[in-house]
Amino acid sequence: MNRFTGLPATAAIRHQHTLLKTANLTQAPDFTKYSPVKPIKEGIAPYIVETMKAFPTDSRYINQQHYYQNRNILMNDYAKRSPHPVSLMQLAQYYDDSSTLTKQKIINSGIFVKEELAIRIASKINLLQSLPFNVVNNFHFLQVYESYYNIFERFRKFPTIKTMEDNLNFSEFIRKILQDFNSLNLPHLIMGALECTIFDLYPRDKMDELLSNLLRSRISRRLIVEEHLSVTSNYVTGKKENTLVLGDIFQECNALEYLTNASKECEQFIKNMYYPSIPLPELKIEGSKDLTFYFLPAHLKYLLGEILRNAYEATIREYIRKGLKTPSPITVTIIENPDTYIFRISDQAGGLIHSDADLWSFGKSKERARESLNNFHKLPGLHSISIYDDIADSKTCLSPSMKAVEPYMNTSLAHTTQWNINKGHYKLEQPLIELLQRPFRYKLGVGLAMCKVYAEYWNGDLRVHSMPGYGVDAVLTLGNLMKSTAKKQLDKV
Ligand SMILES: Nc1ncnc2c1ncn2[C@@H]1O[C@H](COP(=O)(O)OP(=O)(O)OP(=O)(O)O)[C@@H](O)[C@H]1O
Ligand SMILES: [Mg+2]
Known part of the structure; x- marks a missing residue:
């Protein structure tokens, strides 16, 4: 008779065997780190409970209607449209050989950016949806998914740009998107890849390919958005000539x-x-x-x-x-x-x-992925705030975007991203620079x-x-x- 289980010895061995097979949650990364103020509920980090549910409680998009909404709008419409490859010069000069910035050029640029971003992000959501469930349901990838869906919906629903004023509203809107919890997507993507490597959820070479793909398209999307902000700002500040072939962001x-x-x-x-x-x-x-x-x-x-x-x-x-x-x-x-x-x-x-074999891999080996993930968790200011925190803690009056930047406040990583449309001053790629620091x-x-x-x-x-x-x-x-x-x-x- 086994002293701990009260089962006969053979049954105890079988029992032990099943225990060994079940995921050992104590090996799960310490998710409480994401929100140090929140107690662990019932011995399991609330974030793990969240990802085990059919629908995350407070997701704005992944709910009972998600499947139909996604099929009709994203899959059958946006994901079927092809993105438009463009050159940097086209964006900077806006499809015209002349370097003069005109009101119509800026408005056209706004119309293009709004449509193009919705199409491009839809294709990435589609890619995430094709991943094994355990991968896309990983805590970090889920944050990215939620954030991408949020961006998709916001771009899609943004009113048609017809006037310069519409475009100024649109510029303010994209500037905010660059700054809100979307700015945590970069660390979330990498941490998601590390966790999937640790838990053997996805082959390492495929994960590297996925990450490179998502990072490349992230660079492209940001460039499109930033070029638009730059030409808008140039126009508003009275610079009517765009003499730099590649645009001011270069x-x-x-x-x-x-x-x-x-x-x-x-x-x-x-x-x-x-x-x-x-x-x-x-x-x-x-x-x-x-x-x-x-x-x-x-x-x-x-x-x-x-x-x-x-x-x-x-x-x-x-x-x-x-x-x-x-x-x-x-x-x-x-x-x-x-x-x-x-x-x-x-x-x-x-x-x-x-x-050499591991050098170019995001996950490297399981052991090194574990070390890297541990260090990510310790990074000051890069603590990932779950989008779920906002609703789980409904007493808070902080908006999701404020919550996302909150951990940066009062640290050396405090957001310095300030874009003033009239001064034309803004800092690009802050998340990347924060990572470097x-x-x-x-x-x-x-x-x-x-x-x-x-x-x-x-x-x-x-x-x-x-x-x-x-x-x-x-x-x-x-x-x-x-x-x-x-x-x-x-x-x-
Ligand atoms: N100049 C170098 N001399 C010796 N080893 C190096 C050098 N550059 C890179 N390496 C080795 O390659 C590994 C991977 O480098 P990489 O920059 O990708 O990650 P890291 O330096 O370990 O971590 P991180 O740069 O993210 O802080 C390093 O851990 C180190 O062992
Ligand atoms: Mg290094």
């Missing part, structure tokens, strides 16, 4: 300045992690030092930031491990070609320790995988050559966007 970037800034941030992170007087690696910059080129500032900052971060981290680790007198230098070589710009970041920190100790294990998606998006590439026992050369190639202005860059729908 700026002339000074390579040296971006590298120096990225290295300063790395140095600061190292000092914070170790001690303020720790010797720092020397950064040597060689090649086309005076290179300036048109690029999306936030993307360039992110790419160089992540790659330099790896080099600094490895160099300091090697310096401490080997007890060296000074850390070895980091050398960046800038190469300017007619069609591409190349940044080779070389360190002498001993080379890669993990296998995490302290060194929070290793997310997704830096290279993310960078590859972004580099490839811009007709470029990222490769890592490891010389075991010596160091690593990371080679970032970026396309010369001025050479491909007519390329349907935004075809990555």
